[in-house]
Amino acid sequence: xxxxxxxxxxxxxxxxxxxxxxxxxxxxxxxxxxxxxxxxxxxxxxxxxxxxxxxxxxxxxxxxxxxxxxxxxxxxxxxxxxxxxxxxxxxxxxxxxxxxxxxxxxxxxxxxxxxxxxxxxxxxxxxxxxxxxxxxxxxxxxxxxxxxxxxxxxxxxxxxxxxxxxxxxxxxxxxxxxxxxxxxxxxxxxxxxxxxxxxxxxxxxxxxxxxxxxxxxxxxxxxxxxxxxxxxxxxxxxxxxxxxxxxxxxxxxxxxxxxxxxxxxxxxxxxxxxxxxxxxxxx
Amino acid sequence: xxxxxxxxxxxxxxxxxxxxxxxxxxxxxxxxxxxxxxxxxxxxxxxxxxxxxxxxxxxxxxxxxxxxxxxxxxxxxxxxxxxxxxxxxxxxxxxxxxxxxxxxxxxxxxxxxxxxxxxxxxxxxxxxxxxxxxxxxxxxxxxxxxxxxxxxxxxxxxxxxxxxxxxxxxxxxxxxxxxxxxxxxxxxxxxxxxxxxxxxx
Numbered sequence: 001x002x003x004x005x006x007x008x009x010x011x012x013x014x015x016x017x018x019x020x021x022x023x024x025x026x027x028x029x030x031x032x033x034x035x036x037x038x039x040x041x042x043x044x045x046x047x048x049x050x051x052x053x054x055x056x057x058x059x060x061x062x063x064x065x066x067x068x069x070x071x072x073x074x075x076x077x078x079x080x081x082x083x084x085x086x087x088x089x090x091x092x093x094x095x096x097x098x099x100x101x102x103x104x105x106x107x108x109x110x111x112x113x114x115x116x117x118x119x120x121x122x123x124x125x126x127x128x129x130x131x132x133x134x135x136x137x138x139x140x141x142x143x144x145x146x147x148x149x150x151x152x153x154x155x156x157x158x159x160x161x162x163x164x165x166x167x168x169x170x171x172x173x174x175x176x177x178x179x180x181x182x183x184x185x186x187x188x189x190x191x192x193x194x195x196x197x198x199x200x201x202x203x204x205x206x207x208x209x210x211x212x213x214x215x216x217x218x219x220x221x222x223x224x225x226x227x228x229x230x231x232x233x234x235x236x237x238x239x240x241x242x243x244x245x246x247x248x249x250x251x252x253x254x255x256x257x258x259x260x261x262x263x264x265x266x267x268x269x270x271x272x273x274x275x276x277x278x279x280x281x282x283x
Numbered sequence: 284x285x286x287x288x289x290x291x292x293x294x295x296x297x298x299x300x301x302x303x304x305x306x307x308x309x310x311x312x313x314x315x316x317x318x319x320x321x322x323x324x325x326x327x328x329x330x331x332x333x334x335x336x337x338x339x340x341x342x343x344x345x346x347x348x349x350x351x352x353x354x355x356x357x358x359x360x361x362x363x364x365x366x367x368x369x370x371x372x373x374x375x376x377x378x379x380x381x382x383x384x385x386x387x388x389x390x391x392x393x394x395x396x397x398x399x400x401x402x403x404x405x406x407x408x409x410x411x412x413x414x415x416x417x418x419x420x421x422x423x424x425x426x427x428x429x430x431x432x433x434x435x436x437x438x439x440x441x442x443x444x445x446x447x448x449x450x451x452x453x454x455x456x457x458x459x460x461x462x463x464x465x466x467x468x469x470x471x472x473x474x475x476x477x478x479x480x481x482x483x484x
Contacts, residue, residue, distance in 0.1 A: 179308055184333040186326045187383045187458055188451040189442075191337060195413065203399050203411040212339075245316075249383045250326055252319035259315035 048281050057150055057227040057279035060234040064151025067144055073123030082118035095152055096159035096276050099265045101167035108173040110264045112238045113256035115148050134255050135239050149225050149236045153278040160275055161222060163268045177266025180259055186249040211270055221271035223280025230283055237264055320385035336447035347446040354442035357455045366431045366468055373470030376463055377403055393458050395467055404477035413449060421472035422479040434471060438464050
């Protein structure tokens with residue numbers, strides 16, 4: 001939960017968004033039986049439609065662009081020479097081809113872990129400092145990672161998701177991701193598959209995507225990163241996976257860990273062919 | 284790695300060892316998580332049932348029979364012979380979704396979060412559909428010893444009836460206490476419970 005107020009320029013939109021959606025959600029269980037809404041009704045989808053193309057994520061995109069282009073850190077350099085997989089300095093379309101193997105690190109990297117590499121190597125800002133705020137919490141604790149991810153993802157809007165699966169390490173990451181998806185553990189015996197491998201299910205009123213199907217996987221994956229209305233924050237796939245594992249009753253997923261990247265690889269391949277529409281707007 | 288371990292890994296993960304990832308999985312998991320709150324790294328380790336159920340397809344035949352037998356043996360029936368507690372307490376348990384997460388206070392009792400997956404009281408429309416509807420559960424089934432015993436066992440350890448069920452083993456994994464299970468039982472069986480009554484006018 002947030003503990004401080006959001007930055008002034010986004011406060012009115014964030015508040016309005018949350019107020020209207022809260023109203024829609026809270027009204028649902030309390031209405032009389034005569035006017036009971038269909039459980040399938042999706043207040044977020046309705047609200048998203050009302051807002052058209054407006055999304056508070058734009059404030060993260062703008063801050064991310066500034067972080068990308070402004071010389072910073074001990075080396076006083078911008079991130080404009082960062083190679084996101086399509087060559088030095090190419091941002092457009094790069095997110096649609098991640099995760100992938102990078103020869104300069106010898107690892108498969110997703111968007112966030114690659115951004116960490118670029119910030120470390122180009123700007124000389126150390127990982128611990130950068131990741132002190134992995135997940136932002138209001139104006140006083142903004143996450144540079146979330147802003148950068150929003151900016152880079154937005155530069156792939158409209159691009160078709162096409163993730164390479166040729167390097168042995170890319171194949172290994174996919175295989176590992178698939179194992180993790182079905183790996184049951186913890187006091188509740190949950191795996192990702194417990195909630196995300198069947199069609200047409202809901203948890204409470206929330207629709208659950210079947211992430212083993214292309215259509216559901218595309219709709220879910222291509223809209224991350226996303227502005228989370230309930231949190232008034234922009235969140236990335238690293239956050240999404242961390243919070244899923246929290247609810248699975250497992251320990252804290254390390255940011256940029258092998259498991260997080262492998263699972264992202266598996267999900268990205270399931271969503272292959274989808275059109276990036278990020279940052280999205282989610283509950 | 285010896286041959287037996289390798290074969291076990293192959294069977295469990297159903298893949299060729301060329302990626303090397305199957306046998307490395309426990310180490311990869313330990314490197315990828317840190318202990319937080321009440322969730323230690325030990326939670327990444329699997330018991331035999333979790334291992335057998337970590338695959339895409341259904342588990343059948345001897346493997347399924349083995350899961351049923353092992354989990355049947357784990358069920359502890361109420362020590363005082365009392366099956367039913369307080370349905371109001373049961374409803375609160377069914378509504379509560381917290382417990383055992385690293386973000387939860389371990390001194391607070393866990394919820395059962397039944398509504399996440401099941402329809403129960405007809406007035407609660409915010410129910411999930413991962414599990415079957417339990418509306419009118421007791422009204423439809425009566426309160427005979429056999430159905431009470433089966434339902435207790437199903438809450439305590441669903442793997443004893445449906446191998447690789449997605450439902451948590453609430454008793455076996457000590458998510459709910461014996462008294463909490465009694466209360467959830469009352470929610471299902473008590474004639475006064477909203478589960479067994481029509482929707483309010």
